[in-house]
Amino acid sequence: xxxxxxxxxAPTPSLLAGHRTFLLAMTLAAVTLFTAAxxxxxxxxxxxxxxxxxxxxxxxxxxxxxxxxGLIDQDEQAFDLASLRGQAVLVFFGYTHCxxxxxxxxxxxxxxxxxxxxxxxxxxxxxxxxxxxPAFLREYLKYMPAGYTPLTGTATQVRTVADAWGVRYAxxxxxxxxxxxxxxxxxxxxxxxxxxxxxxxxxxTQAPAIVADLERLDAEARS
Amino acid sequence: xxxxxxxxxxxxxxxxxxxxxxxxxxATPSPSAGTMTVSDAWARASMTMERAVAVYxxxxxxxxxxxxxxxxxxxAAATAELHETVAGDSGMMQMQPVxxxxxxxxxxxxxxxxxxxxxxxxxxxxxxxxxxxxLTLTFEHAAxxxxxxxxxxx
Numbered sequence: 378x379x380x381x382x383x384x385x386x387a388p389t390p391s392l393l394a395g396h397r398t399f400l401l402a403m404t405l406a407a408v409t410l411f412t413a414a415x416x417x418x419x420x421x422x423x424x425x426x427x428x429x430x431x432x433x434x435x436x437x438x439x440x441x442x443x444x445x446x447g448l449i450d451q452d453e454q455a456f457d458l459a460s461l462r463g464q465a466v467l468v469f470f471g472y473t474h475c476x477x478x479x480x481x482x483x484x485x486x487x488x489x490x491x492x493x494x495x496x497x498x499x500x501x502x503x504x505x506x507x508x509x510x511p512a513f514l515r516e517y518l519k520y521m522p523a524g525y526t527p528l529t530g531t532a533t534q535v536r537t538v539a540d541a542w543g544v545r546y547a548x549x550x551x552x553x554x555x556x557x558x559x560x561x562x563x564x565x566x567x568x569x570x571x572x573x574x575x576x577x578x579x580x581x582t583q584a585p586a587i588v589a590d591l592e593r594l595d596a597e598a599r600s
Numbered sequence: 601x602x603x604x605x606x607x608x609x610x611x612x613x614x615x616x617x618x619x620x621x622x623x624x625x626x627a628t629p630s631p632s633a634g635t636m637t638v639s640d641a642w643a644r645a646s647m648t649m650e651r652a653v654a655v656y657x658x659x660x661x662x663x664x665x666x667x668x669x670x671x672x673x674x675x676a677a678a679t680a681e682l683h684e685t686v687a688g689d690s691g692m693m694q695m696q697p698v699x700x701x702x703x704x705x706x707x708x709x710x711x712x713x714x715x716x717x718x719x720x721x722x723x724x725x726x727x728x729x730x731x732x733x734x735l736t737l738t739f740e741h742a743a744x745x746x747x748x749x750x751x752x753x754x
Contacts, residue, residue, distance in 0.1 A: 476719050477695055481714060487753070545691065554678075555652045555721045
């Protein structure tokens with residue numbers, strides 16, 4: 378059995394009746410306005426990802442063709458960057474025995490794959506070909522999300538590619554039980570669908586900033 | 601004579617305040633007073649191939665004296681080392697073992713990607729997201745602290 382909601386309310390003195398009506402009207406108006414704003418917000422949010430405005434803070438001032446990557450993949454097949462024309466490519470130079478910097482970057486790149494509707498290709502170029510052999514990379518790839526291509530080569534080939542991309546690395550004997558370490562620059566590079574080098578991201582750049590640039594490329598392609 | 605009495609009163613007052621302050625401090629200790637507090641401990645999920653896995657955490661030093669993390673032991677890996685990644689010459693990120701990680705009194709040490717971290721070498725099993733591992737942190741001065749680190753992908 379339900380109790381009428383108004384049953385406990387004291388009888389309203391006629392003097393206050395006008396005041397109560399006013400309060401009720403104000404409350405209704407406020408609720409209406411709030412609801413309208415909320416629905417509008419929802420509609421705007423649902424209208425798809427908004428295109429970032431302004432140039433990317435990570436963009437190169439000049440557009441130029443990305444340097445070649447004369448290496449082999451995990452199946453020892455010669456890799457050609459031109460084979461990926463038509464889609465955006467993120468390029469990262471690292472090594473699999475790297476427990477801190479590279480996994481942190483790969484974590485952000487995995488997040489890019491989750492966030493970006495266009496799902497760019499990702500190239501993981503080793504700067505440690507001694508340990509990162511095709512067979513090793515083949516096994517490593519089993520634990521990576523779809524979208525990655527690992528690349529390796531001879532020490533000379535890797536050095537040539539790294540030099541062309543402005544990537545620096547050096548072997549460091551640290552005395553760690555993990556074996557030698559590789560000191561390396563840890564930027565991620567963005568190549569557009571036409572094969573041009575467009576942006577680079579320093580270590581620690583978060584995935585949404587990279588996704589924003591992918592959206593800029595999409596908007597550019599549509600215009 | 602009056603000056604002498606005033607001095608005695610003053611000394612008594614100071615003694616009273618000192619004792620009262622001591623009592624109140626003893627009566628209401630903060631929960632972490634005199635201890636090392638470790639929070640946000642996580643280990644990056646390993647892929648089967650990986651021989652090294654990083655562990656990150658934050659240590660707050662409430663002991664009242666400068667200290668340092670000097671070693672870590674765990675059953676989750678053959679070896680646990682302290683490492684630091686530093687931005688070295690020509691923008692290269694370089695990782696190197698360190699003997700200790702300072703934890704200043706009243707301050708904290710943050711172990712995070714791209715900086716200080718604990719490196720587990722040759723984990724005894726694959727570390728899958730959702731699992732957790734036990735670590736014991738040993739300090740130069742403070743008592744060892746047992747920590748549970750959650751395994752996360754990122």
